[in-house]
Amino acid sequence: MTHIIKQGNKKVYDGYKSFQYLEAGVDFKEYKLSKENDRVPPFVYPVSIDEEEEVQQILEENYIVSMHEHTFIMPEDLQEFYEFRRQGRDWTGYEALSQSGMDVVFENFMDGTAMVTSMAGWKWSDVIHDLGIRYSDIAHQDMVIKAERLADLYRAKREGKIALVGALESSTMIENELDRLDILYGFGIRTMGIVYSEANQLGSGLREPNDGGLTVFGKQAVKRMNKLGITIDVSHAGDQTSLDTIEASEKPVTINHAGARTLWNTKRLKPDSVIKACAEKGGVIAIEAAPHSTITENHPEHNIESFMEHFEYTANLVGIDHVAFGPDTLFGDHVGTHDLLSGQLSIKSAQMANLKRVEYVKGLENPAECMPNIVRWLVKKGYSRQDISKVVGTNIFRVLEATWAK
Template sequence: MLIDGLQCGFFDRGVFEDLKAGGFSCVTPTLGFWEGAIESFDSVAKWRDLERANADLMTIVRKTDDILAAERDGKVAMLLGYQNTNLLDGRIRYVELFADLGVKVLQLTYNNQNELGSSCYETVDPGLARFGREVVREMNQCGMLIDLSHVGDRTTLDAIEWSQKPVSITHANPASVFPHKRNKTDAIIKALAEKGGVIGCAAYRNITPEPACDSVDAWAQMVAQTVDIAGIEHVGLGTDFSHHSNQVYLDWMRSGRWTRSVQYGAASAAKPGPSEKPAWLKRISGLSDVGPALARVGFHAAEVEKITSGNWLRLYRATIG
């Protein structure tokens, strides 16, 4: 099995075919970044249309057993998620509502501070807000996985401590391996692991060492460095791979409706455009090369299985049910 903790972009039948060809069992697609409730309901509805139109290839996950059933049936399971909590529109009851509609992963903040807490790009991180605490506990109760990938350091640590269930960093790398505001300190990764959580190693060029973008073996070595920090039970895959994205999509991701100024996200003024995909991951089916690469850098078969699927499955079982 092969599970990717986060992908984004535009999904269609061709993407589902690529995922199946690559050996994927489950993927978390990004349904939105800055959208409010109505737009987010529209996104969920479109994904239900996709499920009906591609019922031979994919299925939407409601429970962890759906992933195993999809694997048996030769389909790819899609674990729906958002990279922000704007979809709640400040309403605590919308957590349960979206969970019932099949949204099982929510990132607490994206690239801006919101009502819940801080993003990784804020100058000052005041920590998890009172509304953030309410949402965390509501997500615990409603079977949603908490994602802290773009969240500020203090807010991340607060959420790890406050949550009654393990949480995730679905798509980031250790800052000790590649210094970047989007990546996570060793202290955060260890705190995540102590509570049973999982970090998904990213293949997004702006937050990944250049050698790890040049070869799958170097990327596998980066995964090994992450395992050295978190432990073998707490590392998975979270590529942040983008399908069919364009400049309009990129501008929306970075700027939403909150600014008139130029925003670069994890990029920079020196490299403002779309991030070039890793040389070894031009197509998402290339992720099937990761298992053999992990073996080449020293992981035995049972450890490879944990990194490529088992750790995510355990976390999903503990959170979404």
């Protein structure tokens, strides 16, 4: 007799596809998009039947949050990527998200590759264009809701929906205009990185050979974000800029997609000093899974085991109350995208030359499979229900309670 386990935390999805309210070929150019599911062989982290029942119960009963994802769908043919991005219209993987087990997803809009008017990304007008188009699409369906207050996160769970939190990985587009932070808040942005890999008006990114720390304007921006209720992130900031930001902020700061440099010596990951400073201020460190990031000497081939080694190291370093997950995945060929954009996103400058390349990260390939497999791993390893609840959601909620507008 086959043992059938009901999927926990399934969402109320009615089959909506992005921009179906428009006419393809008339209102926009149509591209063949990557598969949302089964682009690569699906992987379910192996657990027993009893453990799987516990996993599904956890997904059903707890708030499941990913602190960093890109829920858009890449074109299948990556040679079309630049043309695709210049159209300024991104499709969201609603069907796959409906099966992801997530209640809250931090959507990090792809503005490092926002190329409507410029090939360099991070331009103000392109960012506004990107936000408006995506939120227009979201406004035409019912499963994903635009999250602007904490109440929206709780409501999404009750109603079988997914709360989408608007996030930007850098503040480059505000240039030297503090009021642009208010405008972005008005558009729905609730968390922002200080800087991406390259330096900007606020501070130094991880790519820079010399990190001068947070600038005077950067300190003003931190103060404004604290007042507005924008959660500040330092995932891509240089070490000194990260430390300065944590010190300057009156509220907790996040590292919403990184890992531990002690386990793999690359600037893309954070040293113990920054991780500790973030936790001491009440922040949270969310572990990322973008290809070739969270690998270790024990697991040089990037997979869920290397990813979770970073989780356990960080939890042991600063405590289980300060760790969460921000897998940083997308729907499509992530490795191919990195290869295509290695210069655009400064990826090579943050990687070690001797890493073992993979075609994809097994078990953490896209936003739909990450959180269920993470929960399976935690259950398999014997983590308590209380600790699992913290790292899959409530640690993040605590930081949002401290940083968002009431």
